[in-house]
Amino acid sequence: MNINAVKIVTSFVTILQYFDSLGYLICMFLSLFFKSADAEVTGSKSSSEDKTEFVPIFRSGSCAERGPKQYMEDEHICIDDLIHHIGSASNIPFPGAFYGVFDGHGGTDAALFVRNNLLRLIVEDSQFPTCVGKAITSAFMKADYAFADSSSLDISSGTTALTALVFGRTMLIANAGDCRAVLGRRGRAIEMSRDQKPNCTSERLRIEKLGGVVYDGYLNGQLSVSRALGDWHMKGPKGSACPLSSEPELQETLLTEDDEFLIMGCDGLWDVMSNQCAVTMARKELMIHNDPQRCSRELVREALKRNSCDNLTVIVVCFSPDPPPRIEIPPSRVRRSISAESLTLLKGVLEC
Structure with missing residues (x-):
């Protein structure tokens, strides 16, 4: 991602912080979007590619x-x-x-x-x-x-x-x-x-x-x-x-x-x-x-x-010998007013 794009997104996020919950939701979406873009630029392995190697153990x-x-x-x-x-x-x-x-x-x-x-x-x-x-x-x-x-x-x-x-x-x-x-x-x-x-x-x-x-x-x-x-x-x-x-x-x-x-x-x-x-x-x-x-x-x-x-x-x-992992919620510097349960649900929808 180029420097100009970073500056634009940073300014946009600063404005959105004043909109409380709505700002938080949009910030989270932008974060996930540009994270995936970075992965494509650097040529890192996508999550779907990682999952092709999965072999279930019943x-x-x-x-x-x-x-x-x-x-x-x-x-x-x-x-x-x-x-x-x-x-x-x-x-x-x-x-x-x-x-x-x-x-x-x-x-x-x-x-x-x-x-x-x-x-x-x-x-x-x-x-x-x-x-x-x-x-x-x-x-x-x-x-x-x-x-x-x-x-x-x-x-x-x-x-x-x-x-x-x-x-x-x-x-x-x-x-x-x-x-x-x-x-x-x-x-x-x-x-x-x-x-x-x-x-x-x-x-x-x-x-x-x-x-x-x-x-x-x-x-x-x-x-x-x-x-x-x-x-x-x-x-x-x-x-x-x-x-x-x-x-x-x-x-x-x-x-x-x-x-x-x-x-x-x-x-x-x-x-x-x-x-x-x-x-x-x-x-x-x-x-x-x-x-x-x-x-x-x-x-x-x-x-x-x-x-x-x-x-x-x-x-x-x-399908695995291990127990389900704990779902971690990433820390955020933006004040939020939605519950942790709602955040988990939103994260799951965005990942789809």
Whole structure:
């Protein structure tokens, strides 16, 4: 940055100091802008270039509680080392991991069946691992059909399904139902799945197009989710399109060093806790003890304190062996009248 530009900015900043909070916000923006400009002039390595070398190390913990319900119908799975689990001959990228939360209803048969068979169906699919997204979608449908053919199981039971499959830095979230995955990115909550409720505009349109109805927020007046596996008393012949779909929605992201952990939970957690509240609490816990198992247990306990009325299942997946670092707020010579929390939020927005 040349000397004239520095003088202009310095004069401008002096004037802005009289405008208190507004001046502080603009000064902070200019500081970040010219800092990035200097980095480009000197040819220093950008933050995005640094993050390309990031390799996640998976650590997970989980907690499941029956809660106030009479029966526990949730199932879950945590695999931190996927290659070791399915065999090195599988020709999948390293490192790999797989996690899933399955919120059953109308009995436990569907959730347990999907939990025990879904990963195998993904790996055995002909499109795996070259087209992982297509393999996952196909496996969800195959698991649903296989469950329908199980004569010894109650095929009227059903389950939602939320999975996270990670290869190297690529994480693919698949969701059918109202479980939710939320990424903790330097203290900010990034939603990685969409709750599939009948009242959702796109889901309502799909349901009505296929001859279904949404009554008081329920699909055909019976089910509070618009996608699920099982529930074959509400579905037509296998392969036919029906309002209750087992096809998952997919969301892919490339993990960087800013991505600290992932929270996966059934609706019993999210009914009483916002995404940001869960991430803030999890980050605080991990900074204290760096144990994802304890962290998931504390999230479940907090949900119970908030009177969650459902089964509770929570998985916390960390991507580094180290605890989340403390977020430092740079000192400023400009008087400010906004809180430290507001400053942290502003800093996160500007960094985006």
